[in-house]
Amino acid sequence: MQQYDFDVIICGGGPCGSACAMGFVDTSIRVAVIEKSSFPREKVCGDGMAPYIPKALHKMSPKFKDAFDQFRERIPIRYIKVVNSKGKSATQAFPEPWFVASRYHFDDFLYRQASALPNVSYLLEEQVTMVSTDASAAIVQTNKQQYRAKMLIGCDGASSIVGRQLSHCRLDPANNYAAVRAYYEQVEDVLPDTFEFHPVPQHPSGYFWIFPSEAGRANVGFSILSEDLQRKNLKLREVLPQIIAQTPHLNQRFKNARLLGDIKGWSIPVGYGHYPISGERYLLAGDAASVADPLTGEGIGQAIVTGRIAAAHALNCFSANDFSAAFMKKYDAAVAQKWGAQNRRRRLLSHLIQYQWIINTIVALLRSSTVLSKLVLWVLTKIAR
Numbered sequence: 191m192q193q194y195d196f197d198v199i200i201c202g203g204g205p206c207g208s209a210c211a212m213g214f215v216d217t218s219i220r221v222a223v224i225e226k227s228s229f230p231r232e233k234v235c236g237d238g239m240a241p242y243i244p245k246a247l248h249k250m251s252p253k254f255k256d257a258f259d260q261f262r263e264r265i266p267i268r269y270i271k272v273v274n275s276k277g278k279s280a281t282q283a284f285p286e287p288w289f290v291a292s293r294y295h296f297d298d299f300l301y302r303q304a305s306a307l308p309n310v311s312y313l314l315e316e317q318v319t320m321v322s323t324d325a326s327a328a329i330v331q332t333n334k335q336q337y338r339a340k341m342l343i344g345c346d347g348a349s350s351i352v353g354r355q356l357s358h359c360r361l362d363p364a365n366n367y368a369a370v371r372a373y374y375e376q377v378e379d380v381l382p383d384t385f386e387f388h389p390v391p392q393h394p395s396g397y398f399w400i401f402p403s404e405a406g407r408a409n410v411g412f413s414i415l416s417e418d419l420q421r422k423n424l425k426l427r428e429v430l431p432q433i434i435a436q437t438p439h440l441n442q443r444f445k446n447a448r449l450l451g452d453i454k455g456w457s458i459p460v461g462y463g464h465y466p467i468s469g470e471r472y473l474l475a476g477d478a479a480s481v482a483d484p485l486t487g488e489g490i491g492q493a494i495v496t497g498r499i500a501a502a503h504a505l506n507c508f509s510a511n512d513f514s515a516a517f518m519k520k521y522d523a524a525v526a527q528k529w530g531a532q533n534r535r536r537r538l539l540s541h542l543i544q545y546q547w548i549i550n551t552i553v554a555l556l557r558s559s560t561v562l563s564k565l566v567l568w569v570l571t572k573i574a575r
């Protein structure tokens with residue numbers, strides 16, 4: 191008889207890992223989430239959340255969606271504003287509201303939902319250092335001890351140890367955004383229900399953003415393709431204040447602003463499809479599977495959805511008692527069906543909007559509110575979805 195410490199080990203307890211654990215609700219599968227931090231904890235992020243997140247929570251259990259409805263720190267976002275380099279802007283209403291909530295609160299919210307499940311244990315402040323799988327088990331070595339499980343799910347983010355050791359993925363500068371964010375107070379004219387995107391002509395592969403945040407603060411950040419960052423030899427933490435200083439309409443709005451804490455950076459991997467996301471006894475999900483949006487760098491919703499799909503597939507593995515690499519391909523197919531085509535369209539759009547004249551034309555058309563502007567909006571929405 192094989193001895194297992196757990197049925198499933200989830201490496202990483204961010205949105206992906208906690209959503210994945212929540213996917214085992216109302217089952218008897220024994221799940222451990224190994225997380226190197228404890229909650230609440232910060233995560234560098236723009237904190238913007240897609241409207242389908244409550245639906246994804248509902249799919250796992252209505253009680254998770256009800257809990258999200260009660261989650262006080264979320265702020266609904268109803269508009270998107272694109273501001274071109276001359277300060278001209280166009281604002282559009284979202285068909286459904288987005289949200290912002292600091293990751294300090296949101297990741298803790300998900301952790302509380304998942305850790306309340308009787309079959310889920312969190313091993314906090316424990317770091318996974320080595321993983322392997324074979325026909326009989328997944329072996330997970332941490333800084334404290336070794337565990338055996340029937341299956342391993344890598345939800346350990348952009349520098350996933352599971353991805354590096356089992357799928358041999360490496361940071362790919364052509365398919366990775368480097369991004370920084372900072373919290374400011376007293377930025378002028380920050381609308382409490384609007385995401386602002388500012389394409390930056392000197393860095394066309396990325397953008398600058400201002401999102402409203404808790405207590406009247408602003409989440410301000412900048413992203414750029416890592417290959418551009420390397421080619422231009424830029425220091426990302428210095429670029430954010432430079433953009434503010436060099437852009438007259440931003441400079442004006444930040445004249446009384448105060449930086450709260452540090453400017454912090456991290457990676458957003460968008461290279462989905464460039465390495466395997468499954469194999470014998472393991473799956474990768476969220477940033478570990480590089481499923482973030484190649485257009486915006488948004489990855490919280492993708493992390494939650496792929497976490498949910500990974501849990502659903504793991505349940506199929508237990509039903510079929512099949513943990514082979516061939517059976518895991520059904521997971522790859524489910525992820526591809528959800529994100530594959532959309533990801534390709536949004537990658538194409540990300541290349542198009544690097545041209546300033548395209549941005550300027552879109553902003554001008556959307557400001558004009560003519561039949562043509564409605565047509566442009568319709569086409570853009572079709573490509574983006």
Ligand SMILES: Cc1cc2nc3c(=O)[nH]c(=O)nc-3n(C[C@H](O)[C@H](O)[C@H](O)COP(=O)(O)OP(=O)(O)OC[C@H]3O[C@@H](n4cnc5c(N)ncnc54)[C@H](O)[C@@H]3O)c2cc1C
Nearest residue numbers: 202204205206226235236237238318347369476477489490
């Ligand atoms: C500057 C910036 C701005 C962004 N803005 C947005 C935004 O506005 N909206 C959006 O949707 N997305 C945004 N993203 C992307 C988003 O942050 C990620 O896509 C999302 O966090 C992915 O979730 P995840 O659970 O897969 O990974 P993570 O959130 O990174 O969670 C991984 C977890 O694994 C743990 N871990 C890692 N290694 C180990 C280990 N060896 N052992 C144990 N635990 C481990 C970590 O501590 C962490 O808790 C942004 C990213 C950046 C960098």
